[in-house]
Amino acid sequence: MTVCLSYSLSLCLLFLCSGLLSAAEYYRWVDQNGVVHFTDNMHNIPEKQRGTADRIQAKESPKAAEPANRGAVTKASVPFEKRGQVVVIEAMLNGKTPAKLVVDTGATYTMISAATAKELDIDPSGNERRLPIQTANGMIQAPLTSLESINVGGMEMKNLTAVIHDVVANSQLAGLLGLNFLSNFRMDIDTQKGLLHLEKK
Numbered sequence: 001m002t003v004c005l006s007y008s009l010s011l012c013l014l015f016l017c018s019g020l021l022s023a024a025e026y027y028r029w030v031d032q033n034g035v036v037h038f039t040d041n042m043h044n045i046p047e048k049q050r051g052t053a054d055r056i057q058a059k060e061s062p063k064a065a066e067p068a069n070r071g072a073v074t075k076a077s078v079p080f081e082k083r084g085q086v087v088v089i090e091a092m093l094n095g096k097t098p099a100k101l102v103v104d105t106g107a108t109y110t111m112i113s114a115a116t117a118k119e120l121d122i123d124p125s126g127n128e129r130r131l132p133i134q135t136a137n138g139m140i141q142a143p144l145t146s147l148e149s150i151n152v153g154g155m156e157m158k159n160l161t162a163v164i165h166d167v168v169a170n171s172q173l174a175g176l177l178g179l180n181f182l183s184n185f186r187m188d189i190d191t192q193k194g195l196l197h198l199e200k201k
Contacts, residue, residue, distance in 0.1 A: 074200040076153035080189070083170075087189065089196055091177065092151040094120055099174035103196065107178035110150065111163045116174040117145065124164045131163055140165075150181060155198050157181055 031049065045053050080103070081088040087103040097119050099112070109131070117124055124143035133142045142165040149158045161180060168175060188197040 073154050076155050076198050078153035078196045078198065079194055080196045082194075087196065088173065089152060089177065092149075093174075094148040095151070096120075100172060101175055101177040102168060102173060103182070104176040104178055105182060107176045109144075109161055109163045109180050110147075110176060110178040111165055111167050112145075112147075112175040113166045113168065113171075113173075114164060115166075115171070117164045120147075122164070127164075133163070133165065150177075152177070152181075153196075153198065155185065155200065157184060 030052070031046070042050065042053070078089050081100075083102075088100050089103055091099050091101050093099050093112070093116070097116070099116055101110075112120075114124065122145050124145070127143045127145055129144040130141040131144050133140050142163045145162055145164055147160045147162050149156055150160050162175075165175075185198040185200055187199075189195075190197065
């Protein structure tokens, strides 16, 4: 079973900041039990599955988020929901606001909705940092903010850059969990048990 995690690409959303970003390469493969795995090293894939592995060429932020505590736990297994072809997990933003986020390996940055920004007392109008985004309705200048922290199953990163934009039409979803968080971890998706496994690199 293959899980589609490129929600932002399906919405024809393109980040126009390639000059500021460095390329990253990931591989997605499915084992004999139907469990979806992600890795940044081809040698981590069993030889039998290498021929069918998908290569994901992605972009990641030049400034990585900061680990919350180097002595903290390094592994977590987080329950997820399947909504159509996307995977949704629950995160804690700034230590106080729970948020359902779409896991998206095709998104450079984590994205939060305007409503979520308001819950976090973030005023996007007062933020001069903007990111040009090409949407189906034309070019927009989306505000950038810095989240104090984002925690997924105990895996916490601090000072994470996020885009404020209503990319997800469903009001129950707060946004996307992008590569500037996910690239800090090795990630496996167990579709049989409904668990997202994260391990700090």
